Amino acid sequence: MSDRPLNATAASLLGFLHEGPLTGWDLVATAQGRIGNFWSLTQSQVYRELTAMAEAGLVAAGERGPRDRRPYAITAAGRAAFASWAEREPGPESIRFPLLLTLAFGRHLPPGRLAAIVGRHRAAHAARLAGYERTRTAIETAGMGDDPYAQATLEFGVGYERAVLAWFDRLPPAIRGAGEWPDGAAAE
Amino acid sequence: MSDRPLNATAASLLGFLHEGPLTGWDLVATAQGRIGNFWSLTQSQVYRELTAMAEAGLVAAGERGPRDRRPYAITAAGRAAFASWAEREPGPESIRFPLLLTLAFGRHLPPGRLAAIVGRHRAAHAARLAGYERTRTAIETAGMGDDPYAQATLEFGVGYERAVLAWFDRLPPAIRGAGEWPDGAAAE
DNA sequence: TGGTACATGTAACATGTTACATGATTAG
């Protein structure tokens, strides 16, 4: 039952458990859907955190169900730990963008190769933006603009992907290749 | 002399060493200046990678100089390893944004507290944007728009920070607090 | 009845972070 502050990944699991008991599997799915956009975690990690938090008394494992499903419930200590995590000043974000590294050392690549890479990544970002915008309009039309917090994080995703696409489109032709990607999914 | 592919951090060190021998200290400073914007590394890590790469024959440690400075030079094997790293498809970027986590669980915080946090982070981003724009105009006015790759990564930083600020400014008042930050450094 | 999705978990390793120990050099 160590008392060092929670890490953000563990804290977010506790956050989801406020809504009721969930299994490791459920937590992975929930996290990917709700915070996967700006916080990644693996299944392995989730099980590890759950085990550790159970040991620390922050969550309590329930009875194994049908498929060996083992639900975890947050405890009073878990709520307290979560609350004190939430009070802390969030740290600065970190972005790790391998494409930008490759680009930064672009001098060391044949130009066509770089352009091809850049093109593929642009397409991937366009697809992600499209996905975000679909869920966004789905929320609006369904009239369920209920959770302003979820909406704010989604808006971040949209804004981010738009900015990235706009950046791609302003890359000098020498880098991104001649008249590639005839467009169709640009910003705004 | 393991042959598993380089990790991106090690690869970027090799990238810098193409320009000549550098010490661990120099590499930390160089990396922070040139890729620190989208790739973070710590001093400890740099020394560890250098040691490992020296063992693997990718770099060669030189004589210790004045302050025990020990320059590392890239070897032929190092160049080859770097080249094959550069050929690989860069992985997807990962963003870890603690503020968004806190925001996603905003329901669990007193509103004033959240607004205060948000306000401080907005200010930090405004400051970073200002920094980027200073270096950007410095490059332009100095007439040294030489390295298009460095410029492209800088442009990413500018675009990113502007998008983040615009996002802050579109947050619902309930989240960001009433009429805070009278503004002055908004986008465009 | 066979494949897919569900579900849990471990092991091994890679990467990243924090804290500390040690000392040289330089600037004031």
Added chain:
DNA sequence: CTAATCATGTAACATGTTACATGTACCA
């Protein structure tokens, strides 16, 4: 002479990733 900065490095630990092993239940 002394404080700040430069410089290297280690130790301990936290976090993240990949690969694998095992089996269950659902659905076509």
